[in-house]
Amino acid sequence: xxxxxxxxxxxxxxxxxxxxxxxxxxxxxxxxxxxxxxxxxxxxxxxxxxxxxxxxxxxxxxxxxxxxxxxxxxxxxxxxxxxxxxxxxxxxxxxxxxxxxxxxxxxxxxxxxxxxxxxxxxxxxxxxxxxxxxxxxxxxxxxxxxxxxxxxxxxxxxxxxxxxxxxxxxxxxxxxxxxxxxxxxxxxxxxxxxxxxxxxxxxxxxxxxxxxxxxxxxxxxxxxxxx
Amino acid sequence: xxxxxxxxxxxxxxxxxxxxxxxxxxxxxxxxxxxxxxxxxxxxxxxxxxxxxxxxxxxxxxxxxxxxxxxxxxxxxxxxxxxxxxx
Numbered sequence: 001x002x003x004x005x006x007x008x009x010x011x012x013x014x015x016x017x018x019x020x021x022x023x024x025x026x027x028x029x030x031x032x033x034x035x036x037x038x039x040x041x042x043x044x045x046x047x048x049x050x051x052x053x054x055x056x057x058x059x060x061x062x063x064x065x066x067x068x069x070x071x072x073x074x075x076x077x078x079x080x081x082x083x084x085x086x087x088x089x090x091x092x093x094x095x096x097x098x099x100x101x102x103x104x105x106x107x108x109x110x111x112x113x114x115x116x117x118x119x120x121x122x123x124x125x126x127x128x129x130x131x132x133x134x135x136x137x138x139x140x141x142x143x144x145x146x147x148x149x150x151x152x153x154x155x156x157x158x159x160x161x162x163x164x165x166x167x168x169x170x171x172x173x174x175x176x177x178x179x180x181x182x183x184x185x186x187x188x189x190x191x192x193x194x195x196x197x198x199x200x201x202x203x204x205x206x207x208x209x210x211x212x213x214x215x216x217x218x219x220x221x222x223x224x225x226x227x
Numbered sequence: 228x229x230x231x232x233x234x235x236x237x238x239x240x241x242x243x244x245x246x247x248x249x250x251x252x253x254x255x256x257x258x259x260x261x262x263x264x265x266x267x268x269x270x271x272x273x274x275x276x277x278x279x280x281x282x283x284x285x286x287x288x289x290x291x292x293x294x295x296x297x298x299x300x301x302x303x304x305x306x307x308x309x310x311x312x313x314x
Contacts, residue, residue: 058291101295
């Protein structure tokens with residue numbers, strides 16, 4: 001049976017279309033979910049896409065966190081549902097306390113848009129299990145508020161528990177502490193990533209096909225997961 | 228009716244690039260005696276009934292501030308203290 005992967009659209013989401021396309025290219029059925037509905041429509045995993053939900057008012061992700069769909073999603077994620085938050089989705093996951101820390105204004109204040117090398121450090125998560133630990137991938141980064149911050153104890157804990165999923169290589173685009181580009185929760189089912197794997201799934205539009213691995217990983221995870 | 232004012236500031240240990248950018252611009256105004264600038268957010272809340280500081284604190288903690296990176300203070304101000312942006 002084809003896995004069904006939900007993609008949530010918030011007011012101001014930008015990359016929901018690309019995320020749904022990446023899901024389809026990876027071989028799953030994308031299911032569009034709406035921020036105002038609590039129903040997850042029985043999906044097997046969820047992607048929170050990039051963009052500017054609620055206009056980034058107050059703080060990025062701060063208002064999206066209280067959307068009806070998030071109430072259901074937070075419970076489901078705590079129960080093991082794979083969730084990938086990309087860019088604004090990562091910000092929402094932090095605001096919803098599914099991931100520690102916060103994303104703040106890029107240290108240099110410039111919006112950064114470029115193809116970025118990442119090193120995958122945690123290849124055991126639901127979204128990275130098709131990568132090799134240490135593998136370098138090329139994925140677009142585009143953010144204005146992508147600087148990952150957390151207190152030193154939290155950063156130490158993330159490192160000690162192997163929960164730094166990916167780090168920036170060849171230059172940190174936003175000042176993120178310890179070059180962190182992606183992290184996961186203790187169970188490994190929730191991953192937040194600042195760069196955009198959904199923009200690197202086709203030769204025509206992406207700098208590589210490396211992003212596809214995140215989406216094929218979740219399919220592999222679902223096949224291996226107990227029903 | 229008094230109004231509740233919530234001030235949200237980045238924690239001291241969190242870098243404030245906006246404040247730095249402003250501080251760096253000051254010499255161009257001929258200002259050379261400012262050591263640092265930090266930028267926060269002021270939120271004014273009007274309740275339908277009596278102002279409720281505890282409720283405002285709850286709102287601040289859950290939504291207005293992100294305790295991971297920000298601190299906040301909550302206080303009541305009388306109408307004549309309220310900043311009026313209109314001349």
